[in-house]
Amino acid sequence: MRYSAHFRCINGCTDKISLNTVIYRCPTCNNLLEVIHDMDALKDRSSQSWISLFNDRYRSSEFPYGSGVWGKKEWILPEIDSEHIVSMYEGATNLFRSQRLEKLFKQREIWVKLCGNSHTGSFKDLGMTVLVSQVKSMIAAGQPIRAIACASTGDTSAALAAYAANAEIPAIILLPKNKVSLTQLIQPVANGAMVLALDTDFDGCMKIVQELTYEKEIYLANSMNSLRIEGQKTVGIEVIQQLDWRVPDWFIIPGGNLGNVSALGNGLLMLLELGLIQKLPRIALAQAEKASPLYESFKKGFEEFKPVKAQKTLASAIQIGNPVSVNKAIKTLRRFNGVVEQTSEDELANASALADFSGLMTDPHTGVALAALQKLKSSNTIQHEETVVVISTANGLKFTDFKVKYHENTLDEVNVKYQNIPIEIEANIDIVKKLVHKKVEELMKHGLE
Ligand SMILES: Cc1ncc(COP(=O)(O)O)c(C=O)c1O
Numbered sequence: 228m229r230y231s232a233h234f235r236c237i238n239g240c241t242d243k244i245s246l247n248t249v250i251y252r253c254p255t256c257n258n259l260l261e262v263i264h265d266m267d268a269l270k271d272r273s274s275q276s277w278i279s280l281f282n283d284r285y286r287s288s289e290f291p292y293g294s295g296v297w298g299k300k301e302w303i304l305p306e307i308d309s310e311h312i313v314s315m316y317e318g319a320t321n322l323f324r325s326q327r328l329e330k331l332f333k334q335r336e337i338w339v340k341l342c343g344n345s346h347t348g349s350f351k352d353l354g355m356t357v358l359v360s361q362v363k364s365m366i367a368a369g370q371p372i373r374a375i376a377c378a379s380t381g382d383t384s385a386a387l388a389a390y391a392a393n394a395e396i397p398a399i400i401l402l403p404k405n406k407v408s409l410t411q412l413i414q415p416v417a418n419g420a421m422v423l424a425l426d427t428d429f430d431g432c433m434k435i436v437q438e439l440t441y442e443k444e445i446y447l448a449n450s451m452n453s454l455r456i457e458g459q460k461t462v463g464i465e466v467i468q469q470l471d472w473r474v475p476d477w478f479i480i481p482g483g484n485l486g487n488v489s490a491l492g493n494g495l496l497m498l499l500e501l502g503l504i505q506k507l508p509r510i511a512l513a514q515a516e517k518a519s520p521l522y523e524s525f526k527k528g529f530e531e532f533k534p535v536k537a538q539k540t541l542a543s544a545i546q547i548g549n550p551v552s553v554n555k556a557i558k559t560l561r562r563f564n565g566v567v568e569q570t571s572e573d574e575l576a577n578a579s580a581l582a583d584f585s586g587l588m589t590d591p592h593t594g595v596a597l598a599a600l601q602k603l604k605s606s607n608t609i610q611h612e613e614t615v616v617v618i619s620t621a622n623g624l625k626f627t628d629f630k631v632k633y634h635e636n637t638l639d640e641v642n643v644k645y646q647n648i649p650i651e652i653e654a655n656i657d658i659v660k661k662l663v664h665k666k667v668e669e670l671m672k673h674g675l676e
């Protein structure tokens with residue numbers, strides 16, 4: 228059986244559009260497109276046979292199937308020739324469970340999916356491998372694409388720069404000036420991308436990149452391009468695989484431009500339709516209070532949606548007031564009996580620091596997700612007995628400034644609860660010994676928290 232996929236408008240008003248077309252929006256209604264798979268063809272294999280295939284390929288060294296994304300190639304880009312695949316063995320990131328974390332967050336079972344333990348340190352690698360591979364294949368077929376461009380709050384630019392460099396395709400990065408972390412900025416610089424720092428916010432960069440890519444020679448790599456979503460949708464599939472095909476009660480995921488939540492949903496829906504799972508989990512989308520237009524919409528039953536002007540937040544990658552993929556996100560949340568929660572700067576920073584005491588190194592966006600967990604527990608939306616999977620979207624090492632300032636207690640609007648500072652002390656064994664014993668005793672008495 229030959230598997231196939233094509234673009235279609237999310238409102239269903241287009242015919243099949245080939246994935247080789249340079250197109251990001253529906254020509255009729257201007258809404259976003261999605262990738263549709265021939266599900267009848269995929270049903271030629273039983274659910275058990277898909278499970279065996281995916282398990283056999285997982286982390287194997289056979290190119291490209293050892294990649295967490297390309298191990299599911301038939302569900303992603305079934306028609307691409309493997310010689311055009313640009314992979315750095317993304318995905319297959321660890322799913323982390325610890326009793327300490329569960330104790331700190333007073334929840335029976337918490338798993339953290341460490342998407343930041345990947346090539347460029349965030350989940351963006353999952354989508355970028357698919358998009359850049361498709362572009363490479365289009366260029367090989369003679370299409371006049373000369374470069375790939377994106378607007379970014381930091382992580383998308385790092386992923387695009389890396390994959391484009393690997394594929395020898397020029398990358399153009401539009402960043403809001405002074406609004407991304409130093410580590411995020413140095414990634415595209417180091418990978419040789421053309422980095423433009425614009426005197427605006429992310430929403431301003433997004434507007435300009437859409438105009439820039441109106442010329443088809445410059446291909447758009449933002450997640451409004453649904454090829455990215457195809458790769459990102461493997462996150463939910465992979466978590467379920469890592470849980471031995473068991474479905475948790477909840478996924479909690481931080482959202483900004485709102486592509487990733489629909490990606491998570493799409494992967495889970497494929498699992499259900501192809502019989503690999505029998506029920507769906509619920510999804511909680513977590514936003515920072517400073518940029519929470521979807522939370523406002525959720526409170527009104529998603530009846531209306533109003534973009535906002537995003538305010539400065541520690542969760543800088545989700546400082547987005549006019550999310551491009553909002554309609555997809557609402558559709559997903561409705562299907563998954565989803566909820567939206569918002570968290571203050573104080574809540575996200577303290578949740579991140581508390582989780583770090585379990586040995587994690589959480590980024591502020593994962594802090595948003597963890598603070599949302601605490602709030603959803605308080606409101607009894609999430610019950611103690613329920614199994615929760617937190618999607619950790621980036622590596623905390625990309626946000627050292629946030630961590631340093633937290634422990635120095637110099638963050639605005641944050642009342643630091645879990646400070647830990649290095650103690651400067653004379654290099655004298657007697658003084659060191661005395662202090663160590665005193666501190667250890669205090670710890671024994673009061674615990675680590
Ligand atoms: C670290 C991190 N977390 C969460 C998100 C949110 O993903 P999305 O914009 O698809 O909602 C992003 C990207 O914007 C990100 O870089």
Ligand SMILES: [Zn+2]
Nearest residue numbers: 236240253256
């Ligand atoms: Zn349409």
